[in-house]
Amino acid sequence: MKDIDWAAMADLLELEGETHSPYVRQAVEELEDPAPQRILDIGSGPGVAASLLAAAFPKAEVTAVDGTPELLARAEERAERLGVEVRTKAAEFPAGLAGLEPADLVWSGQVVHHVGDQQGALDLLAGLLAPGGALTIVEGGLPERWLPRDLGFGRPGLQIRLDAAMADRFGRMRDELPGSVRVLEDWPGMLRAAGLADARSKTFLVDHPAPLADGPREFVRRQLERQRKGLADVLDAEDLATLDRLLDPADPAGIDHRQDLFLLAAKTVHFGRKPQS
Numbered sequence: 700m701k702d703i704d705w706a707a708m709a710d711l712l713e714l715e716g717e718t719h720s721p722y723v724r725q726a727v728e729e730l731e732d733p734a735p736q737r738i739l740d741i742g743s744g745p746g747v748a749a750s751l752l753a754a755a756f757p758k759a760e761v762t763a764v765d766g767t768p769e770l771l772a773r774a775e776e777r778a779e780r781l782g783v784e785v786r787t788k789a790a791e792f793p794a795g796l797a798g799l800e801p802a803d804l805v806w807s808g809q810v811v812h813h814v815g816d817q818q819g820a821l822d823l824l825a826g827l828l829a830p831g832g833a834l835t836i837v838e839g840g841l842p843e844r845w846l847p848r849d850l851g852f853g854r855p856g857l858q859i860r861l862d863a864a865m866a867d868r869f870g871r872m873r874d875e876l877p878g879s880v881r882v883l884e885d886w887p888g889m890l891r892a893a894g895l896a897d898a899r900s901k902t903f904l905v906d907h908p909a910p911l912a913d914g915p916r917e918f919v920r921r922q923l924e925r926q927r928k929g930l931a932d933v934l935d936a937e938d939l940a941t942l943d944r945l946l947d948p949a950d951p952a953g954i955d956h957r958q959d960l961f962l963l964a965a966k967t968v969h970f971g972r973k974p975q976s
């Protein structure tokens with residue numbers, strides 16, 4: 700976790716959260732009965748999900764928990780701007796979770812894969828639940844799609860090659876985490892191993908068709924800029940030139956101007972419940 704500068708990613712994380720928010724809204728509908736009273740968003744980042752949870756359950760006490768104070772400040776600003784109540788608590792995984800009070804709903808989006816021992820992290824998250832409480836984690840799903848396979852120049856299939864390079868980098872990131880343990884990433888199975896019942900997965904689409912509105916378009920730009928920088932030594936010259944054209948604000952075929960730019964993602968949410976006794 701220390702190798703990633705989370706505070707520097709605040710804008711990107713908030714933009715990503717906003718762009719992907721349709722899946723959070725759909726997943727929250729699965730959690731309405733019984734309505735949770737105490738909610739923890741573990742690894743909340745800038746609090747997009749925490750604010751959506753607070754809006755969906757206005758009577759609940761919602762706490763955003765994260766190891767990056769700058770992101771918690773964002774979560775507070777966001778909640779205030781949206782007129783919802785979200786508390787914040789700075790805590791580093793795993794030690795900082797020990798003092799938290801039991802919750803009826805623990806939400807943790809795209810966080811567990813940043814912890815070396817993923818089963819250990821799920822065990823800890825399950826330990827935060829009151830009897831009957833629900834644990835909801837977001838992991839897996841499908842990589843995003845933004846452009847047609849043949850985008851009119853360069854070698855077709857750029858996104859598949861970006862996915863492959865990103866998957867490789869993800870594997871290295873996991874290998875280098877402190878206490879990294881390899882585990883069969885069967886998320887419902889891992890929720891069961893953490894002592895939870897009714898484990899299941901459901902996948903939600905994030906579908907922003909072309910032409911893209913400004914927010915999702917900016918998100919695609921930020922992602923592409925990050926990939927251009929981070930994958931410069933693994934992509935070939937032709938793909939790098941294609942990315943440069945896409946990112947050139949003056950190029951009519953660049954992402955700032957394209958009418959065919961879309962954003963399609965599939966986010967998988969895994970649910971489990973702590974037995975009543």
Ligand SMILES: C[S@@+](CC[C@H](N)C(=O)[O-])C[C@H]1O[C@@H](n2cnc3c(N)ncnc32)[C@H](O)[C@@H]1O
Binds near residue numbers: 716792814
């Ligand atoms: C990929 S972001 C996810 C943000 C948000 N949950 C979402 O779905 O967009 C991961 C978040 O987990 C936090 N995080 C990662 N590892 C952590 C650790 N060991 N202790 C505390 N927070 C951690 C980071 O600060 C960051 O906000």
